[in-house]
Amino acid sequence: MDISYNVNGDDFTRAGEASSKFKKALKQVGFDAEIIRRVTIAMYEAEINMVIHAHGGVIDCKITPEKIELWFRDKGPGIENIDLAMKEGYSTAPDNVRSLGFGAGMGLPNIKKYTDEMKIETELGVGTTVYIAVNV
Amino acid sequence: MTLKEVCEILEANVVCGQDNLDIEVKMACGSDMMSDVLAFVKNQSLLLTGLQNPQVVRTADMMDMHCIVFVRGKEPTEDIIELACDRDIVLMQTPLRMFTACGRLYDAGLKG
C-alpha cells in the first residue's frame, strides 16, 4: 500500500495533518498500537520539521508486510551539519517557532529513537530527504 | 483517578468529551513545549498546557493521550475543539495556573 501527502509549508496550523491521517489509516489496517505509535511520532516530528525549517514538501509512505517506510522530501535550505542536527538540544528554530511549542532540538534524536532505520540526505540550498523505516 | 475526579480537583470546565469522564488516568505531564511532550512522554495520558494551537491536540493524539487540560483559563478555539472531538480526546479548562494545577493532581496521587 502506498500513500502520499503534500505538506503545506505556509500554514502552521495544519502542520501534523498528514501524520494524523496516516495514523488513522494504520489503525484501520489493524497494526499493533505500539508500532503505530512509533511510526506516527517519528512522522509527526519529521512533518513538523518540514513546515518549520523547509517550507513544506511531500511525504511518501509505503506499507509492506515487513516494514512501514516513509520518505520526507523538501526543497528547503538543507542541513549544514547532520551530526550537530542529530544532537539533543541543537536547534536553529527562531523564537516564533518556540512560542508555538516546538524548537527544543529534540525532533531528529526522537525520530532515531522510535525507528529501526533512519537516513538523511541533504544539500545546502537544494533540500533534504529524510528516510525512516519501522519493522512490523 | 478518573477524569471526572481530575475535573473536580482542578475546578475545571469540560469543553468536550463529557461522555468519557470515566476514563482512568495514572500519570500526567505539564508542558508548553510540544517538543518535550513528544520526547519525554511515555505512559502519561493527561496533558496540562498553557499553549493554544491545533498541534497540542495532534501531539496528544500521537502520544495516545486521553485528555488535555488548558490552564490559566485559556479558552480553546473552535478548530481545537473540533479536532479533539474527532480524536476522542477530552478537553478541560481550569482557571488554575500550571504549577497549582500540577501540584493538586500530584497531591491527589497522579504520578509524573
Ligand SMILES: Nc1ncnc2c1ncn2[C@@H]1O[C@H](COP(=O)(O)OP(=O)(O)OP(=O)(O)O)[C@@H](O)[C@H]1O
Ligand atoms: N527538513 C529540514 N530542513 C532543514 N533543516 C532541518 C530540517 N530538519 C531539521 N533541520 C535542522 O536540524 C535542527 C534539529 O532538528 P530537530 O527536529 O532535532 O529540532 P527542532 O526541529 O529544532 O526542534 P524540535 O524538533 O524539538 O521541535 C533544526 O533546528 C534545523 O536546523
Ligand SMILES: [Mg+2]
Ligand atoms: Mg523538529
